[in-house]
Amino acid sequence: MRLFPLFANLSQRRVLVIGGGAVAERKIKSLLVSDADITVGAPALTETLAELARQHRIQHLPGTFEENWLDGVWLVIAATDDRALNRQIAELAEQRRLLINVVDDPELSSFQVPSIVDRSPLTIAISSAGHAPVLARRVRERIESLFDHSIGALGALAARYRPAIRKARPDLRQRREFYDWMLDGPVADALKRQQPIEAEKWLEDGLASQTTAPQGKVLLVGAGPGDPGLLTLKALRALNEADVILYDRLVAPDILELARRDAVQIAVGKRPGENHDATQARIHALMLAHANQGHRVVRLKGGDAFIFGRGGEELQFLRAHGIAYEVVPGITAALACSAYAGVPLTHRDYAQSVTLVTAHCREGAMLEDWSALAREKQTLAFYMPVSQLEWLAEQLMTHGRSGETPFVIVENGTRPEQRVLQGRLKSLAQSAQANHIASPSLLLVGEVAGLAPDLEWFGASIKAGSLVPAD
Incomplete structure (x- = not known):
């Protein structure tokens, strides 16, 4: 280890930055939070630095470098584009035993400005000794994701x-x-x-208290539609802190790979043909049992727990039993699948509203307001539609939706095996059957679906006919 790490208290201590360009501006922005007395020596300043000088947040020494600028200084940063001048400044600083950083020149520097993760009063600094700043930045980005603000x-x-x-x-x-x-x-x-x-x-x-026993808690976490890159930072932190993970069937294995290695993982997903109420009762019992044992439980759901995910029911159960909980939203399928299929949910020309619909309700409950759903200039996003495609198309057309209305079905949205089926509402069921569309899938109906052929960018596309937005 060539460099000795330390944290300097620069409050009200004079720091000299030589140079008034974009590089100097970046360094000064990081110094401002330290409450240092910052002096900038340069013939000219960027507009941002000039504004800081007008606000008296920095002091400007106009002109070219002079040795007396170093008088009374604790720390020096040379940020000019003249290497000979930088070397001269470094030699003078060395003679005065001043710590100096010459930007992008480790050999002339006696200290390096690290990449910083600021969670004041906790500060984490990362340095590559000035030789690989991109690597230091990557490490900082990784650490940023681990610690909540x-x-x-x-x-x-x-x-x-x-x-x-x-x-x-x-x-x-x-x-x-x-x-x-x-x-x-x-x-x-x-x-x-x-x-x-x-x-x-x-x-x-x-x-x-004489003892401080661990308190159990349940975190209701949305895992998104499948692509691990769409997992939120809070969801990632939750997975890394979990003692127990209760995960649904549609949670991608790649997301479970990101979890803490010694966490207990329990599959609790509902499957077709099962008694879903019995499965939900088991989920409730598992959450209660593990939380009462002082465990940190992550209830991991595909998409977002509050969009057709029974998240509200689970929170009601936890509240009734006095269990602490937290909700971490996820990216719901309608947002992610439409984006990965190149279908904007709203468009000034074609759709001024979006409706999220599920064909699966409590027993005996059915969709009723088909006239509203059949109106033009809106986008319909149907969750879990595969077993209901013929009925959905029939109801929409019966209540006034044109059979020429474009549709898009996104199968395995955001995942490597994603397929997108494009077509017209009148042939929805036949096209899906002919192409063996299976769950998990999302159905988008509306004029915006006609934009898919031009805007698609991810995965495989299946065209069931030439599409243009419906008039």
């Missing part, structure tokens, strides 16, 4: 209560256990929900 507030709360924690837990082992509880339990969870008063109450109650 609330961890900064958690660190500040821990710092504020540190004397009280030492007094209440004088034994080192007990103190470590308390901090583990604080970082992994209800205090951290409350801060993630932006409820700092509740977090502080949990902390004070924990200090007053």
Whole structure:
């Protein structure tokens, strides 16, 4: 390790940046958060730096470099495009024993500006010794995805209560256990929900208690439609923190691969022909049992849990049994599948509204307002439609939708095996049957579906006839 990592307190200390271009601007933006006294020496400044100077957030020394600029300086950054001048500045800084960074020149630098993950008061710095800044940036991006922004507030709360924690837990082992509880339990969870008063109450109650048992919790997580790249950062964090994962049948294996390795994974998906109410009752029982054991349970659903995913029913069950929960939204199939099929859900010329519909309701419940669904200039997105295609097309046409209305069926949307079937509403069922369309699929009906042949970009396309947007 050639470079010794340290964190410098630059508050109200003079930092000199030589150069007024785009590179200097980037460095100054990162320095501003340190409350340093920033002086910029350059013949001219970018518009952003000039505005900062007008606001007195930086001081401008106009003209070319002079040695006396180094007087009273703690830190120097040389960001000119003149390497000979940069070398001269570096030599003068060395003589004065000033730390200097010469941008994009590690050999002339006595320190490097790291890539930073800022969760103040927690700060994570990554350096490649100036030789591979792209690598450092990639590592920073990966670390950014691991830590929720609330961890900064958690660190500040821990710092504020540190004397009280030492007094209440004088034994080192007990103190470590308390901090583990604080970082992994209800205090951290409350801060993630932006409820700092509740977090502080949990902390004070924990200090007053002799024991701090782990609190069980269920996270209702939307896994998106299948492409792991569409998983949200919060969903990824949840998978990495889970003790138990209850996952649906349509959750892609690639997404489960991203989960914590020692988490218990339990398949709870509903299958055709099964008693779905019995399966749902089992899911409820598993959530309750594992949460009561103090486990962090991720209930992982394809798409979004609140779009035809029984997420509301599961939260009602958890609420009734006093189990803490959190909801992490996912990208629902209508948004993702339409995007991957090149079908804009809305368009100024063809669709001013979108309706999400499922053909699967509680027993005895059926869609009723077919006249509204059959109106033109709107997009219909039918979830789980494969077994109902003939009936759906018949109902729409009976209530006034033209048989020439374009449709698109997206099978296995966003996944490598995605197929897109394009055609007209009058031939929907026959086209789907002829091409062996299977679940999981999403049906899009409306004038915008006629744009698919021109805008498609992903996966295999099956055209059941030449399509243009319906008039």
